[in-house]
Amino acid sequence: MEAVTPQPFTRKDRFIARLVSFLARAVYRDIEIYIPAPLPEKSPMLTVSNHFGGFADALVLLDVLPRRPGIVARDVIWKIPIAGAFMNWVGGIPVHKPEDKGSATSNDEMFSSCYGALETGGHILIFPEGVTRNEPSIAPVKTGAARIALGARAQGATGLSIVPVGIHYEDKAALRSRVFVNVGVPIDVDAEVARDNADSQVVDANNREAVGALNDEIATSLRRAAPDFADWTEASLLAQGADIVLRSQLDDPAGHVELGLRDRYANTLADLGREQRVKICAAVSRYREDLDAVGYSDAELNSRISAGHFTRSLVVQLMIGVFLLPFAVVGALTNVIPFLIVKGVGALRVAPSMLSTLKPIAAFAAFGITWGIVIWRAVNSFGWEAGVIAFILLPVYLAAVILLVERMTSIWRLLRRRRASASASNLGNEIAAHRQAVVETVLAS
Amino acid sequence: MNERTLLLIVGLPLLALWARAIFEVIRRDDLSAVQTVMWVIGLAFVPALGLAVYIVVRTPPKTRVRNATSKTNRAERLVLLAEQRQRGELADDEYRLALAGLEQTSVTSNT
Numbered sequence: 296m297e298a299v300t301p302q303p304f305t306r307k308d309r310f311i312a313r314l315v316s317f318l319a320r321a322v323y324r325d326i327e328i329y330i331p332a333p334l335p336e337k338s339p340m341l342t343v344s345n346h347f348g349g350f351a352d353a354l355v356l357l358d359v360l361p362r363r364p365g366i367v368a369r370d371v372i373w374k375i376p377i378a379g380a381f382m383n384w385v386g387g388i389p390v391h392k393p394e395d396k397g398s399a400t401s402n403d404e405m406f407s408s409c410y411g412a413l414e415t416g417g418h419i420l421i422f423p424e425g426v427t428r429n430e431p432s433i434a435p436v437k438t439g440a441a442r443i444a445l446g447a448r449a450q451g452a453t454g455l456s457i458v459p460v461g462i463h464y465e466d467k468a469a470l471r472s473r474v475f476v477n478v479g480v481p482i483d484v485d486a487e488v489a490r491d492n493a494d495s496q497v498v499d500a501n502n503r504e505a506v507g508a509l510n511d512e513i514a515t516s517l518r519r520a521a522p523d524f525a526d527w528t529e530a531s532l533l534a535q536g537a538d539i540v541l542r543s544q545l546d547d548p549a550g551h552v553e554l555g556l557r558d559r560y561a562n563t564l565a566d567l568g569r570e571q572r573v574k575i576c577a578a579v580s581r582y583r584e585d586l587d588a589v590g591y592s593d594a595e596l597n598s599r600i601s602a603g604h605f606t607r608s609l610v611v612q613l614m615i616g617v618f619l620l621p622f623a624v625v626g627a628l629t630n631v632i633p634f635l636i637v638k639g640v641g642a643l644r645v646a647p648s649m650l651s652t653l654k655p656i657a658a659f660a661a662f663g664i665t666w667g668i669v670i671w672r673a674v675n676s677f678g679w680e681a682g683v684i685a686f687i688l689l690p691v692y693l694a695a696v697i698l699l700v701e702r703m704t705s706i707w708r709l710l711r712r713r714r715a716s717a718s719a720s721n722l723g724n725e726i727a728a729h730r731q732a733v734v735e736t737v738l739a740s
Numbered sequence: 741m742n743e744r745t746l747l748l749i750v751g752l753p754l755l756a757l758w759a760r761a762i763f764e765v766i767r768r769d770d771l772s773a774v775q776t777v778m779w780v781i782g783l784a785f786v787p788a789l790g791l792a793v794y795i796v797v798r799t800p801p802k803t804r805v806r807n808a809t810s811k812t813n814r815a816e817r818l819v820l821l822a823e824q825r826q827r828g829e830l831a832d833d834e835y836r837l838a839l840a841g842l843e844q845t846s847v848t849s850n851t
Contacts, residue, residue: 313798519826519827541819544814544842545815546813556816560819563822563826680788680789683792684754686792687754687788687792688753691757
């Protein structure tokens with residue numbers, strides 16, 4: 296297998312970037328990325344990521360990372376007919392896991408591929424936990440990433456950075472939800488080695504001590520970047536706590552807290568001592584009970600919408616809705632069958648990470664085949680130009696459906712906010728006190 | 741389906757996309773003058789095919805990227821402080837002090 300050296304701006308690269316971006320944007324409503332420190336542009340880079348969503352993780356990272364990486368993936372993927380060809384095409388590097396039977400028994404080839412790519416200033420992506428995860432925490436980090444880094448360095452890859460990346464899914468089993476990619480502070484491997492190994496011993500992939508030290512460093516920074524909570528309840532309570540506190544800091548008390556900001560703050564809360572986390576969770580659950588009782592969200596409860604603003608927004612939203620309607624009707628008619636197929640796949644009782652792999656694949660197959668049939672029919676009955684027009688307009692009609700649905704939800708939200716701001720004055724001070732308790736508990740932690 | 745409905749459903753979005761593509765080509769600064777002219781000629785004389793080709797080959801839109809130097813509001817500053825403490829760059833008391841400063845600005849900006 297040849298070494299993967301990303302050459303930016305070749306025609307193939309551009310095509311892959313375009314395809315990946317199209318797919319990722321079709322599956323997710325919004326992809327947000329936070330990069331606190333500039334990433335290396337020319338020097339070798341090893342990206343380590345959490346692995347929550349199977350295939351979706353690779354898709355999202357291929358879309359957002361500034362340089363296209365060679366992806367280290369389980370060799371069993373190459374046994375699946377189309378997936379194998381796809382992996383070769385985007386530059387996948389097969390890794391053999393002992394629990395998968397058959398094929399390669401050593402990973403020498405994988406290591407030499409990675410070394411080759413990193414030596415020439417390339418970019419490798421690896422999921423160091425080695426498994427997809429259905430818990431909101433990081434599995435024990437395997438030593439593979441640290442061994443690749445130290446091995447590549449020993450072979451002459453200088454200036455290597457390890458970039459920890461945490462993928463946060465708003466809801467990983469849902470299509471059209473939001474994703475946030477949290478890039479951590481890069482680890483400078485040369486500096487790390489110089490600090491830990493003052494004596495001039497050989498530092499390579501076989502130096503157990505150095506591998507262990509670097510691996511600890513990788514695990515720590517991955518836990519900071521990625522969701523790492525005790526359990527789902529704590530994850531949900533700390534996220535809501537973060538959301539409430541951040542909203543209290545906004546100028547608009549009913550404002551929208553971005554997914555990225557919320558999850559970054561929740562990550563720092565998850566690193567607090569157990570006692571403090573328990574306190575925060577208790578305060579949040581008390582306020583959450585209030586919210587459940589009155590049936591409003593925190594933002595809705597804090598909204599004050601003037602009558603004029605309300606009417607203006609409503610009219611604008613309705614006008615856009617009416618304009619979109621004819622296109623959305625065509626979109627709904629052409630896409631109802633693939634939509635039902637994807638819904639059916641979504642109802643399967645499998646693990647969420649499996650679902651986030653299956654759903655995009657099912658969606659691309661179902662929508663692709665349906666659109667192919669429509670285009671073929673158009674060519675047959677009206678000539679090739681009709682086919683070209685169908686190819687251009689099919690995504691537009693689908694977009695019209697999605698936009699119309701989003702419009703309708705925002706009208707619904709507007710009505711709720713209006714109702715909430717009308718009745719908020721009648722609500723007791725108790726709820727406000729519980730909310731204040733959440734803010735104070737979190738800020739005092 | 742009568743002709744007018746067809747014109748609305750097919751013609752309008754096609755025209756909108758086509759006009760948008762022409763404007764985008766003219767305003768793009770990553771194309772050379774020759775490339776811009778070629779695209780405009782292509783879009784003008786073979787509209788449907790030109791548009792389809794343009795949609796397929798044009799460079800993908802950029803993802804929303806935030807970095808530490810982006811303009812920050814109070815909520816973002818709070819998160820940055822918490823992260824610095826988490827990484828051990830801020831001691832507990834330094835964090836408290838910075839947090840109190842943040843609260844101060846929140847009081848003044850509210851009045």
